[in-house]
Amino acid sequence: xxxxxxxxxxxxxxxxxxxxxxxxxxxxxxxxxxxxxxxxxxxxxxxxxxxxxxxxxxxxxxxxxxxxxxxxxxxxxxxxxxxxxxxxxxxxxxxxxxxxxxxxxxxxxxxxxxxxxxxxxxxxxxxxxxxxxxxxxxxxxxxxxxxxxxxxxxxxxxxxxxxxxxxxxxxxxxxxxxxxxxxxxxxxxxxxxxxxxxxxxxxxxxxxxxxxxxxxxxxxxxxxxxxxxxxxxxxxxxxxxxxxxxxxxxxxxxxxxxxxxxxxxxxxxxxxxxxxxxxxxxxxxxxxxxxxxxxxxxxxxxxxxxxxxxxxxxxxxxxxxxxxxxxxxxxxxxxxxxxxxxxxxxxxxxxxxxxxxxxxxxxxxxxxxxxxxxxxxxxxxxxxxxxxxxxxxxxxxxxxxxxxx
Amino acid sequence: xxxxxxxxxxxxxxxxxxxxxxxxxxxxxxxxxxxxxxxxxxxxxxxxxxxxxxxxxxxxxxxxxxxxxxxxxxxxxxxxxxxxxxxxxxxxxxxxxxxxxxxxxxxxxxxxxxxxxxxxxxxxxxxxxxxxxxxxxxxxxxxxxxxxxxxxxxxxxxxxxxxxx
Amino acid sequence: xxxxxxxxxxxxxxxxxxxxxxxxxxxxxxxxxxxxxxxxxxxxxxxxxxxxxxxxxxxxxxxxxxxxxxxxxxxxxxxxxxxxxxxxxxxxxxxxxxxxxxxxxxxxxxxxxxxxxxxxxxxxxxxxxxxxxxxxxxxxxxxxxxxxxxxxxxxxxxxxxxxxxxxxxxxxxxxxx
Numbered sequence: 001x002x003x004x005x006x007x008x009x010x011x012x013x014x015x016x017x018x019x020x021x022x023x024x025x026x027x028x029x030x031x032x033x034x035x036x037x038x039x040x041x042x043x044x045x046x047x048x049x050x051x052x053x054x055x056x057x058x059x060x061x062x063x064x065x066x067x068x069x070x071x072x073x074x075x076x077x078x079x080x081x082x083x084x085x086x087x088x089x090x091x092x093x094x095x096x097x098x099x100x101x102x103x104x105x106x107x108x109x110x111x112x113x114x115x116x117x118x119x120x121x122x123x124x125x126x127x128x129x130x131x132x133x134x135x136x137x138x139x140x141x142x143x144x145x146x147x148x149x150x151x152x153x154x155x156x157x158x159x160x161x162x163x164x165x166x167x168x169x170x171x172x173x174x175x176x177x178x179x180x181x182x183x184x185x186x187x188x189x190x191x192x193x194x195x196x197x198x199x200x201x202x203x204x205x206x207x208x209x210x211x212x213x214x215x216x217x218x219x220x221x222x223x224x225x226x227x228x229x230x231x232x233x234x235x236x237x238x239x240x241x242x243x244x245x246x247x248x249x250x251x252x253x254x255x256x257x258x259x260x261x262x263x264x265x266x267x268x269x270x271x272x273x274x275x276x277x278x279x280x281x282x283x284x285x286x287x288x289x290x291x292x293x294x295x296x297x298x299x300x301x302x303x304x305x306x307x308x309x310x311x312x313x314x315x316x317x318x319x320x321x322x323x324x325x326x327x328x329x330x331x332x333x334x335x336x337x338x339x340x341x342x343x344x345x346x347x348x349x350x351x352x353x354x355x356x357x358x359x360x361x362x363x364x365x366x367x368x369x370x371x372x373x374x375x376x377x378x379x380x381x382x383x384x385x386x387x388x389x390x391x392x393x394x395x396x397x398x399x400x401x402x403x404x405x
Numbered sequence: 406x407x408x409x410x411x412x413x414x415x416x417x418x419x420x421x422x423x424x425x426x427x428x429x430x431x432x433x434x435x436x437x438x439x440x441x442x443x444x445x446x447x448x449x450x451x452x453x454x455x456x457x458x459x460x461x462x463x464x465x466x467x468x469x470x471x472x473x474x475x476x477x478x479x480x481x482x483x484x485x486x487x488x489x490x491x492x493x494x495x496x497x498x499x500x501x502x503x504x505x506x507x508x509x510x511x512x513x514x515x516x517x518x519x520x521x522x523x524x525x526x527x528x529x530x531x532x533x534x535x536x537x538x539x540x541x542x543x544x545x546x547x548x549x550x551x552x553x554x555x556x557x558x559x560x561x562x563x564x565x566x567x568x569x570x
Numbered sequence: 571x572x573x574x575x576x577x578x579x580x581x582x583x584x585x586x587x588x589x590x591x592x593x594x595x596x597x598x599x600x601x602x603x604x605x606x607x608x609x610x611x612x613x614x615x616x617x618x619x620x621x622x623x624x625x626x627x628x629x630x631x632x633x634x635x636x637x638x639x640x641x642x643x644x645x646x647x648x649x650x651x652x653x654x655x656x657x658x659x660x661x662x663x664x665x666x667x668x669x670x671x672x673x674x675x676x677x678x679x680x681x682x683x684x685x686x687x688x689x690x691x692x693x694x695x696x697x698x699x700x701x702x703x704x705x706x707x708x709x710x711x712x713x714x715x716x717x718x719x720x721x722x723x724x725x726x727x728x729x730x731x732x733x734x735x736x737x738x739x740x741x742x743x744x745x746x747x
Binding site for chain 1: 427457470485516521
């Protein structure tokens with residue numbers, strides 16, 4: 001093997017010469033609402049897309065590199081910032097990976113509270129996706145509706161955790177806050193409100209002939225192709241693959257909860273819209289179950305609780321709020337490696353954590369759903385018209401800061 | 406044990422850690438990597454979650470995390486296909502600050518590894534031989550060739566100057 | 571009524587023009603009208619730089635509704651007069667932001683949203699990020715990580731105040747010359 005072989009010439013970056021006489025190259029973005037922070041290069045033959053290349057990395061904030069320079073507790077905010085609509089899931093995935101190394105098992109009530117926060121977060125994440133999909137199809141009404149309906153759920157999160165979206169609610173060994181008084185009633189009224197709204201969405205948006213004309217049979221991906229491309233989340237299930245991390249390797253309280261994994265068969269843009277609405281319905285069902293079945297008990301594991309000092313124990317008894325002593329910063333987990341998988345709103349998050357006995361992670365690898373769906377996007381748009389590109393891009397629910405990390 | 410296929414066990418060391426959910430397949434011979442990957446793919450492990458490296462200074466671990474969508478019995482497992490490359494004896498590369506490491510690419514086996522391998526190439530300077538497109542993906546051109554995720558990468562924020570067109 | 575009687579619209583054309591100009595100067599109506607018009611036509615370039623864009627989207631939603639302040643994102647930089655930098659900018663994105671800024675017609679302003687845009691925030695020691703003041707002249711900073719939509723609305727109100735003050739000062743100084 002020649003170790004000094006040069007594989008790539010940096011001067012070739014950005015060469016976008018068309019390949020044939022008939023082709024032209026369109027550059028879409030990054031300063032464009034249709035692409036967010038991504039530059040899409042589309043090779044066109046007339047009106048038909050022949051090749052798509054995605055130039056990403058406009059939001060690459062080197063989060064993996066930074067998290068290897070932070071103490072374990074302080075890595076939680078960085079993990080959250082990369083995926084703002086899915087903060088609870090990102091937080092949960094990191095904490096699950098860390099707990100496997102620390103060998104801490106949270107008590108049942110904390111597991112249920114984690115699932116509760118995750119499901120509320122999933123609803124807000126899907127409403128975010130549906131709203132932006134509306135913008136991509138040129139319907140600002142749906143954007144207004146979905147973002148307006150997202151606010152009551154964000155209020156619920158604010159009541160539960162104290163912050164709108166960057167919650168930092170889940171900590172090693174449990175959660176930070178007890179469920180506040182009056183939460184169950186407020187949650188129930190919010191869920192009822194959302195259930196009533198489904199009819200409006202159906203009449204105005206889902207059953208709308210214009211939407212159907214623009215989305216049905218556009219961007220079709222069959223089952224085998226979806227598996228080959230390694231698609232995740234709702235996009236995978238829209239192509240008919242029966243896979244959900246909550247069922248495949250259950251975490252938090254999902255082992256005890258009864259729910260279905262919705263699935264579509266056709267795998268076109270319309271199915272990817274429908275499946276998000278079906279998942280919101282399932283999330284509502286899960287939240288109802290959690291509120292009914294949630295067990296009594298502590299919200300933090302005994303091994304963590306016993307390390308708190310008397311003042312913090314008193315705060316915990318009076319306010320049901322976990323405060324961590326400063327020596328948690330100096331936490332030095334044993335040298336080990338672990339992985340965690342969590343089903344976030346946009347798909348499966350995969351974290352690989354390697355510790356070396358130091359107070360910083362030795363290697364912390366993040367693979368986010370949008371990054372894995374990127375292959376999907378560059379593959380699926382080929383063969384469709386340029387006018388279909390926004391519809392396909394919007395339906396994939398791509399969040400650029402999450403893909404770039 | 407979920408891996409009892411003889412094609413794999415004769416060239417790789419399989420270690421299962423049930424508590425942390427990792428099945429580690431350590432391939433000692435770099436030339437056998439592709440065969441092991443192909444037999445895993447035949448077993449039903451059909452997609453790649455992540456390609457990543459860990460820089461242990463004297464050696465570099467390259468690992469492919471794979472799982473299955475189609476086989477029910479494998480859905481809950483994540484396999485970690487791993488090879489180690491000795492980096493202590495590499496000669497410096499005149500074009501770049503640190504030498505590249507040559508490793509066979511597994512894009513032919515798992516298409517979903519394509520973007521992950523591009524990222525690992527850019528961050529760790531790993532030359533995936535047989536990869537169709539190893540352009541930089543995340544960073545701007547200023548950093549190409551510095552391999553920022555390696556442990557010997559240093560950076561002085563206050564002295565950094567960037568050119569604007 | 572007395573005011574209007576002072577404006578007798580007869581005599582030579584030059585006199586009338588001079589009179590009416592003096593009247594407008596005394597009342598400062600032109601300045602007020604122009605700055606009033608500009609401050610309710612803040613059209614930011616639709617240029618998401620980072621994750622604070624999620625809160626900008628929430629701020630445009632019915633509950634907070636930034637459009638009532640005349641704040642409506644447009645697609646092309648040539649139709650806009652504000653750049654809203656949402657959070658961190660990477661080196662790669664900063665070049666795009668700078669290019670968009672150069673394409674925008676004057677007068678134009680910059681709002682830096684979030685802790686990362688102010689001083690690096692949580693990503694302060696990253697090798698791939700750059701703070702906004704290194705490449706753009708910032709008018710208003712909105713702190714928070716991410717700022718709540720109310721904070722963003724407050725930032726826009728502050729920018730409107732600044733525009734009002736700035737334009738009046740501009741016209742006063744040009745008169746003195």
